[in-house]
Each structure stands twice: as C-alpha cells, then as structure tokens.
Amino acid sequence: MACLPAAPPALRRWLGLGLFVLLCLSLGYALEKKVVKSKVGEKVGLPCCHEIPSSQSLHNYRVYWQKNTTEVVLAYAEGKMISKHDRYENRTEMNTKNLTLWISPVEILDNGPYQCVVQHLTYLQNSVVVCDEPVTLFVTADFSKPNITAEVSADSCESTEMVVKCSSYGGFPKPKISGALNNASMVWNASWVSESSLSPYNVTGQLRLNVTKDVSITCSVEYNGFTKSTSLLLKKTNYCVVPTVPPSHNVITASSIIIIIFLLAITLAARYLPRHVCSHCCKPQDSVEEGVKECMKPPVSSKVTSETSSV
Structure with a gap:
C-alpha cells in the first residue's frame, strides 16, 4: 500500500490557521x-x-x-x-x-x-x-448630561487652585467617567452610588487643579457603547502686575557721588576761573593782575578834572 506524501509544514500551518479563523468567525456570529x-x-x-x-x-x-x-x-x-x-x-x-x-x-x-x-x-x-x-x-438607561462645577480654593499671582467636580445621574449600567484637559487625557477620582446592581447609577468625579492660564476641561460619561460629554472653560482668576524692581543700593550710591562731583565742579569753576573784563572799563595792561587792579579803581568824574585844570 502506497503512502501519500505528507503535506509541507508551511501548508499545514496555513490550513490550521484558516480553520482557526473560521472557528472564531462562527463563534463570533453565534454570540452576536x-x-x-x-x-x-x-x-x-x-x-x-x-x-x-x-x-x-x-x-x-x-x-x-x-x-x-x-x-x-x-x-x-x-x-x-x-x-x-x-x-x-x-x-x-x-x-x-x-x-x-x-x-x-x-x-x-x-x-x-x-x-x-x-x-x-x-x-x-x-x-x-x-x-x-x-x-x-x-x-x-441614559445618563443626564454631565454637569461641571469649579470652586476656587486658593489664589495667587502664579496660579489658581480649583476643586473641579463632574456629576451625572439616572443611568444604567455602571458607567466609566473620563476627561481631558486641553485635549490631553486626565483621570477623575470617581465614585458611584446605586441602590443595587439593577438600579440607576449616579456618578461623580472630582479633581484638584492648579490653573496657571485659561484651560478647557471635558467630562465624559460612557455606558454600554453610549457617551455623554460636557466641556467648561476654567479661567485663572488673579492676574497680578509684577512690581517694578527698585534700583539697588550700589546704583543709588554711585549716582549720588556723580551728582555731588558735578555740583562741586560747577562751584569751583565759578569761584576760581577769571572773570570777563569789560573793554570800556579797563585798559589793557601788561599783565592780567594789573588789568584787574585798574579795573577795580573808581572812575574820576569830569567835574573834578575841570577844577584841577583851572587851578
């Protein structure tokens, strides 16, 4: 009796995979x-x-x-x-x-x-x-549209600390609550309330946030393939004006010294520099000192000069 040649390993592997896929599809259809x-x-x-x-x-x-x-x-x-x-x-x-x-x-x-x-x-x-x-x-059973509330617990120039809550009620089955902060996923501290496993659920999510700028927060309640979502803009409440920094002690000292030196220079210049001599009250002399003395002499009146001449 002749023996049939064994199927190649690759062919056997593909046949087994095909049977497995058909089985999964048939089971999935039956379950559906x-x-x-x-x-x-x-x-x-x-x-x-x-x-x-x-x-x-x-x-x-x-x-x-x-x-x-x-x-x-x-x-x-x-x-x-x-x-x-x-x-x-x-x-x-x-x-x-x-x-x-x-x-x-x-x-x-x-x-x-x-x-x-x-x-x-x-x-x-x-x-x-x-x-x-x-x-x-x-x-x-449909849940209510999520309600988001925000309460400021602390405020400063740098950030605003808020307690944010999201709540929804009256739905079934037990939901999953999720969220996003400026489109980045986040996790709520969630709690559920229901009288029994076959009663409507109330769900509440809570979160503490330090808001440094205006941000958008989203709360979503997911249940049995359905989703209800709500978004809210959280605003930073305290925008402080940064005070002008006063000049340092060294800058004040240096500025004072410069001002004092400038005033002292002006005073010395006014006292010791030669004054301008008028051309009509002083004759040119050989030296500056003699010119100054000549200029300081009182002028002789014309009357006295006439009397002197007649004598």
Missing part, C-alpha cells in the same frame, strides 16, 4: 445573535432558538421563556399560556410562529440572561427537547 440591546422604555424582541414549521401549530409544542434559569417569564403548553410572571404582566407577549419574546416597555430589571426552551410533543404525548439556548438582554 444571542445578544440583544435595548433602552429603558423601548420595545425589544428576544429571538428563540426554534421556529415552528408552517405544517404544524403551537399545540404540538411546549415553550418556556425563563430568566436566570429560575424565573419563568411565561410558558405555553398545547397552544395555551399556562404561566406568566407577575412582574411581566401586561408587558410581554410571544409570537406563536417564531416564538420571539416581546417585552414593552423595557425596564432596568429586565437586564440579564434569558433562555428559550422548546419541547416537541409526539403522538404518544412524549416530549422531546428541540432546543435550549440562552439569549442575553443588555438594558441601557
């Missing part, structure tokens, strides 16, 4: 079909894993819709409803062909896993389980 999302107040349909053929009727089946595998939402047997939970009264109905469970209006308490169990009745009144698969309902 089993997840349903809805908002509070809307109408939602949960698909069942079986559809009754057109040649048969609901009388040949038993159908049980249950939540958390313990709480029967409603049940049908031989074409009639035999049970319905009080909490779903007047809010649920089932399609008699594709067995889809319709819930309206949706409440937060409806959030969770459901299961559709279908049994087929034989002519001997024996029951055979046709399908038994879960489907998960994700319920969303």
